[in-house]
Amino acid sequence: MNTALAPAAVEAGHRWVLPGGRAALLRLLRPGDRCAEQTFFNGLSLDSRHQRFHFGLRELSPALLTLLTDVDQRLHRAWVVEAEAPGRPVIADARFVCDPAQPSVAEFALAVADDWQGLGLGRRLMAHLATEARRQGVQQLFGDVLADNRRMLALMRESGARLRPHPDGAQLVRGTLTPGA
Numbered sequence: 001m002n003t004a005l006a007p008a009a010v011e012a013g014h015r016w017v018l019p020g021g022r023a024a025l026l027r028l029l030r031p032g033d034r035c036a037e038q039t040f041f042n043g044l045s046l047d048s049r050h051q052r053f054h055f056g057l058r059e060l061s062p063a064l065l066t067l068l069t070d071v072d073q074r075l076h077r078a079w080v081v082e083a084e085a086p087g088r089p090v091i092a093d094a095r096f097v098c099d100p101a102q103p104s105v106a107e108f109a110l111a112v113a114d115d116w117q118g119l120g121l122g123r124r125l126m127a128h129l130a131t132e133a134r135r136q137g138v139q140q141l142f143g144d145v146l147a148d149n150r151r152m153l154a155l156m157r158e159s160g161a162r163l164r165p166h167p168d169g170a171q172l173v174r175g176t177l178t179p180g181a
């Protein structure tokens, strides 16, 4: 059964202890997260922001920020990871967006703050997205990645994604997971 149009998701968090001992908390994105998300995305290095959005972005425009934070948690599911530290800063963001015409197909994206990369958050978030997509009846979960994004390509390969050249050109690779398979 495709449950993409089921009632909005109920909050369920995870606590992860990372190499080095720092802890991180995964939770659903909330309506009040606009400021925290702005700080997170604007705090990414230019390179990470370029890898995430595929174009040079000095800072998020209000329109893009609205797109990222005005989330229904039905067709557009989004999570943040907070550092378990004073002020609980957002250190990662992961989401998938279902095609409204075909909710069993969804596009995912994720980003981890530069200081927190290489600690396994990307791998955990990828697994989380695949689990949630499967629960929701998503059959194809795809992500478009710049062809020079070695880390993300490695992560997708390791997650079992099928990597294909992107129809828009050689600068992009499309990785597709089949969460239900």
Ligand SMILES: CC(C)(COP(=O)(O)OP(=O)(O)OC[C@H]1O[C@@H](n2cnc3c(N)ncnc32)[C@H](O)[C@@H]1OP(=O)(O)O)[C@@H](O)C(=O)NCCC(=O)NCCS
Pocket: 047, 048, 049, 051, 052, 108, 109, 110, 111, 112, 113, 116, 117, 118, 119, 120, 121, 122, 123, 124, 143, 144, 145, 149, 150, 151, 152, 154, 155, 158
């Ligand atoms: C891509 C990204 C999400 C990965 O997150 P991360 O938390 O750094 O990833 P992990 O620590 O879980 O690493 C996962 C795997 O990636 C690969 N990897 C990690 N660092 C790497 C590097 N410098 N070069 C190549 N591969 C690397 C490894 O296979 C690694 O597994 P390992 O634990 O055996 O080293 C993160 O680097 C990021 O936010 N980048 C900018 C935004 C972006 O590219 N988003 C993807 C577009 S959708």
